[in-house]
Amino acid sequence: MHSIPGRRIILSLFLIFLLLPIYWLVNMSFKTNGEIVSTMTLWPHKPTIANYMHIFTDESWYSGYINSLKYVAINTVISISFALPAAYAFSRYRFLGDKHLFFWLLSNRMAPPAVYALPFFNLYSAIGLFDTPWAVALAHCLFNVPLAVWILEGFVSSVPREIDETAFLDGYSFPKFFVKILMPLIASGIGVAAFFCFMFSWVELLLARTLTSVDAKPISAVMTRTVSAAGMDWGLLAAAGVLTIIPGALVIWFVRNYIARGFALGRV
Amino acid sequence: MDKTVNQKAWLLVLPVFLIVAFSAILPLMTVVNYSVQDTFGNNQFFWNGLGWFKELLDPSTDLGSRFFASLWRNLLFSGIILAIEVPLGIVVALSMPRQGWGVAACLVILALPLLIPWNVVGTIWQIFGRPDIGLLGYVLNHMGFDYNYVSNDFDAWATVVVMDVWHWTSLVTLLCYAGLKSIPDAYYQAAQIDGASRWAVFKAIQLPKLHRVLLIAVLLRFMDSFMIYTEPFVVTGGGPGNSTTFISIELVKIALGQFDLGKAAALSLVYNLIIIIVCWVFYTVMTNAGADRQANKGVA
Known part of the structure; x- marks a missing residue:
C-alpha cells in the first residue's frame, strides 16, 4: 500500500x-x-483494588457477568448452527423466493430494537421464557442469525464448487460432506461469524434489559445500581465497565488475523 | 457463478426461516394490532382505524410534532456522523502499516471500541466529559471553554457526535483496510512506473476497490446511527430539553414511559418502514454493483 x-x-x-x-x-x-x-x-x-474485590465477592454483581455470558453463548451456538446450512443453500442453489427471503432476513438486521422491545416482552412472558437467558438469546437471533447467514454465505461462496462435486462422487453423504469437508474449509469464516454474533449480543442492552428482571439480569442492567442515596459510586461503576471490556478484548485477540475480512462480511 | 435450481434447498433454509420468523413476525403482528387500536387501561381495546397514523403524520398534533422533530434531529445526526466518519475512516485505513507486529496491534486497538457494550460506551463518555471528574471536561473548562454537556445543547450534541466517531469510525477503517489489502502489488508497481501522483493512485486504484466496502460501511453506519438509542440515552438522557432525543428514544418514551401503545406502535411501523425502504435501495444497489463486477470480469 x-x-x-x-x-x-x-x-x-x-x-x-x-x-x-x-x-x-x-x-x-x-x-x-x-x-x-x-x-x-x-x-x-x-x-x-477494592472496587474489583467488591464485584468479585458480591454475588449480585458477578452473577450479572455470568448471566450475560450465558445468553451470549447460547445465542452464538444457535445462530451459527442454524445459519450454516442456510448459508450453503444460498451460496449454491437457486430456489423459489431465494432473493426475497435473503432480503427479508437482511431487513431484520435493520430493525430497530426499540420497535421490538415491548412485543418481545409480551411474547416471552406468554410462553414462559421471560427472565431466562433463553429469552434474550432467542431475541438476539433476530439480528444475529441474518448476519451469520450473510457472513457465512460469503465464505462458502469462496469454496470452489468442484470440491462439493468431488466429495459426492467419492461417496460422501451430505451431512458427512458438510461436517468433514466444508466446515474445516470455512473454519476461519465460522470463527468470524461467531465473533460477530458474540459482539452484537454482548453489546446489546435494550432487549437484554427488557426481557429480564431478577434471575437473568445482565451486567449492563446491574451497573445502573451504582447510583445510590449516597451519590454515584464512580469507582465501582468504572471497575464494572472495565470488566465488560475484557471479554471483547480477549475475543478480538483470537480473531485478529481475520477481523478485517470479517468486517467486510467475507466479501473482499 | 451459475447456481443450480434445487427446491430442496428450502429444507436447509427452513430452520433459519422459522427462528427468525418467530422473533420477527409474531412481534410485528402485535405491533400492527396495537397500531389500529386505542386502550383506556384494563386491557380493553377499541378499534381506532388509521387514527394514530393520521395523528403521527400531521405535524400540527403533539405526536406528529414530536415525531418530525426527532426524525429531522436523527437525520441531521446521521448526516453529520457520516460526513465525519467516512473520510476519517478512509484516511486512517490509508495510514495503517503494511506488515509487521504493528498491523495486529492496530487492528486490536481499532476493534476495541466496537466490542464495548453500548451502555458502557455511554458511561465512558459520561465520565470522560464531566467537568469535575472527567479528563475531557476538566481540560476544556481549564482552557477557558464553558463546556457542560448537561446544560448546553451544543455541548451535548458535540459530545454525542464525538462519542459516535470514537465508537464507530473503526468500523469504516476496518472495512477499508480489508478492501485495500485485496489490491495486488502489481497495480502499485504499474502506477510507480507511470509516475502517478499519490492522489492519482488513490483516485484511480484505491477508491474503485473501496467502492464496495464503502457502500457496506455507509449503509451500516446509516442504519445503526438511525437506530441509536443506548449511548445518547446514557450520556444525555435525550436532553438538555429534547435536543438529543432521537427517534428510538422518543419511541421508548412513548411506549414504556407513557404506555401509549397505539401511538408507539404507529410510530414503530413508520420508523421500520423508513429503514426497510433504505435497506431495499441498499440491497438493489449492492446486487447491481455485484452484477456489474461480474460482467466486467466476463469481458476481461
Whole structure:
C-alpha cells in the first residue's frame, strides 16, 4: 500500500483518541471515590483494588457477568448452527423466493430494537421464557442469525464448487460432506461469524434489559445500581465497565488475523 | 457463478426461516394490532382505524410534532456522523502499516471500541466529559471553554457526535483496510512506473476497490446511527430539553414511559418502514454493483 504523508502522526493521534477514554475508565477503577471526587490525578496516587474485590465477592454483581455470558453463548451456538446450512443453500442453489427471503432476513438486521422491545416482552412472558437467558438469546437471533447467514454465505461462496462435486462422487453423504469437508474449509469464516454474533449480543442492552428482571439480569442492567442515596459510586461503576471490556478484548485477540475480512462480511 | 435450481434447498433454509420468523413476525403482528387500536387501561381495546397514523403524520398534533422533530434531529445526526466518519475512516485505513507486529496491534486497538457494550460506551463518555471528574471536561473548562454537556445543547450534541466517531469510525477503517489489502502489488508497481501522483493512485486504484466496502460501511453506519438509542440515552438522557432525543428514544418514551401503545406502535411501523425502504435501495444497489463486477470480469 502506498503510504500517505504524515501517516504515522495521523495513525498515532487516532489511536490515542481511541485509547484515552478507555484509559480514563481504567484509571478511575483503581481509585477510591475520595480521590476521584476531590482531586484530578492522571494516574491513581493511592491505587486500590477494592472496587474489583467488591464485584468479585458480591454475588449480585458477578452473577450479572455470568448471566450475560450465558445468553451470549447460547445465542452464538444457535445462530451459527442454524445459519450454516442456510448459508450453503444460498451460496449454491437457486430456489423459489431465494432473493426475497435473503432480503427479508437482511431487513431484520435493520430493525430497530426499540420497535421490538415491548412485543418481545409480551411474547416471552406468554410462553414462559421471560427472565431466562433463553429469552434474550432467542431475541438476539433476530439480528444475529441474518448476519451469520450473510457472513457465512460469503465464505462458502469462496469454496470452489468442484470440491462439493468431488466429495459426492467419492461417496460422501451430505451431512458427512458438510461436517468433514466444508466446515474445516470455512473454519476461519465460522470463527468470524461467531465473533460477530458474540459482539452484537454482548453489546446489546435494550432487549437484554427488557426481557429480564431478577434471575437473568445482565451486567449492563446491574451497573445502573451504582447510583445510590449516597451519590454515584464512580469507582465501582468504572471497575464494572472495565470488566465488560475484557471479554471483547480477549475475543478480538483470537480473531485478529481475520477481523478485517470479517468486517467486510467475507466479501473482499 | 451459475447456481443450480434445487427446491430442496428450502429444507436447509427452513430452520433459519422459522427462528427468525418467530422473533420477527409474531412481534410485528402485535405491533400492527396495537397500531389500529386505542386502550383506556384494563386491557380493553377499541378499534381506532388509521387514527394514530393520521395523528403521527400531521405535524400540527403533539405526536406528529414530536415525531418530525426527532426524525429531522436523527437525520441531521446521521448526516453529520457520516460526513465525519467516512473520510476519517478512509484516511486512517490509508495510514495503517503494511506488515509487521504493528498491523495486529492496530487492528486490536481499532476493534476495541466496537466490542464495548453500548451502555458502557455511554458511561465512558459520561465520565470522560464531566467537568469535575472527567479528563475531557476538566481540560476544556481549564482552557477557558464553558463546556457542560448537561446544560448546553451544543455541548451535548458535540459530545454525542464525538462519542459516535470514537465508537464507530473503526468500523469504516476496518472495512477499508480489508478492501485495500485485496489490491495486488502489481497495480502499485504499474502506477510507480507511470509516475502517478499519490492522489492519482488513490483516485484511480484505491477508491474503485473501496467502492464496495464503502457502500457496506455507509449503509451500516446509516442504519445503526438511525437506530441509536443506548449511548445518547446514557450520556444525555435525550436532553438538555429534547435536543438529543432521537427517534428510538422518543419511541421508548412513548411506549414504556407513557404506555401509549397505539401511538408507539404507529410510530414503530413508520420508523421500520423508513429503514426497510433504505435497506431495499441498499440491497438493489449492492446486487447491481455485484452484477456489474461480474460482467466486467466476463469481458476481461
